Amino acid sequence: MAPLTLLTDFGLQDPYVGVMKGVIATLVPTAQVIDLSHQIPPQDVVAARLALILAYPYFPAGTVHVVVVDPGVGTDRRELAIALPQGYLVGPDNGVLMGVVQDQLASPPVAPDKTESLITAVALTQPQYWRTPTPSRTFHGRDIFAPVAAHLALGVPITALGPEIPVPDLVTLPLDRPEAQSSDGVGQVQGYDRFGNLITTLPAPVPLPSTARVLFKNETLPIGQTYGEVPIATPLALVGSHGWIEIAVNQGSAQAHFQAQVGDRVNMLWE
Numbered sequence: 001m002a003p004l005t006l007l008t009d010f011g012l013q014d015p016y017v018g019v020m021k022g023v024i025a026t027l028v029p030t031a032q033v034i035d036l037s038h039q040i041p042p043q044d045v046v047a048a049r050l051a052l053i054l055a056y057p058y059f060p061a062g063t064v065h066v067v068v069v070d071p072g073v074g075t076d077r078r079e080l081a082i083a084l085p086q087g088y089l090v091g092p093d094n095g096v097l098m099g100v101v102q103d104q105l106a107s108p109p110v111a112p113d114k115t116e117s118l119i120t121a122v123a124l125t126q127p128q129y130w131r132t133p134t135p136s137r138t139f140h141g142r143d144i145f146a147p148v149a150a151h152l153a154l155g156v157p158i159t160a161l162g163p164e165i166p167v168p169d170l171v172t173l174p175l176d177r178p179e180a181q182s183s184d185g186v187g188q189v190q191g192y193d194r195f196g197n198l199i200t201t202l203p204a205p206v207p208l209p210s211t212a213r214v215l216f217k218n219e220t221l222p223i224g225q226t227y228g229e230v231p232i233a234t235p236l237a238l239v240g241s242h243g244w245i246e247i248a249v250n251q252g253s254a255q256a257h258f259q260a261q262v263g264d265r266v267n268m269l270w271e
Contacts, residue, residue, distance in 0.1 A: 002062030050191035067091035074137035095173035125162035196253025
């Protein structure tokens with residue numbers, strides 16, 4: 001049985017994460033449940049989207065990823081399950097799941113003309129797969145998402161969980177794809193980690209031209225290979241372990257140094 005992962009903004013003080021694990025264990029006592037993170041800032045769907053993107057490629061086929069960062073819980077926003085060629089996503093229809101879906105469509109693991117047909121999204125409308133037919137209006141992680149994930153791990157077909165939704169109809173977040181221009185590439189900050197490193201939407205070109213530079217907040221930054229190749233407290237750009245261009249400060253926080261926000265424009269200069 002492939003593992004299940006949990007990604008939430010619940011923190012570690014309260015029992016909410018443990019409760020979700022208890023629901024899963026009741027249905028699948030042998031399930032391997034892996035915590036991606038429970039320290040997503042409260043209601044920060046953009047940060048959750050990025051965390052899922054960073055984690056998704058490193059899990060075996062069939063893994064069920066559950067995301068509960070859900071400021072709209074109890075409203076008319078939909079609950080989703082999505083089947084991808086390599087696994088499943090379960091969570092609210094608020095954009096947290098769509099970063100992985102968009103990456104699959106942009107860089108498919110199979111032939112591009114077959115990828116979209118291998119992605120199935122459904123609304124979770126069948127209460128026999130919930131913990132209770134009358135779920136809490138404030139804890140869908142416990143009453144809908146955790147039990148649905150357990151049923152997927154047990155082999156329940158995704159089409160049994162509810163009606164199919166066309167992928168273009170799913171909610172996406174307002175993060176632009178990078179654009180290639182004649183003399184540069186234009187992207188934006190899509191998130192930052194606990195060290196304050198800014199993760200951009202710009203994929204690192206292979207090979208990386210020796211003349212490439214990054215322009216951010218009116219500073220032109222060299223593209224290095226390690227954080228320590230510039231003096232302490234000095235900013236630079238480099239290729240992060242995720243493959244995107246990252247803006248960092250040696251032994252400091254680029255987010256604080258630049259007062260950066262998600263969505264800030266980033267240019268990669270080729271000349």
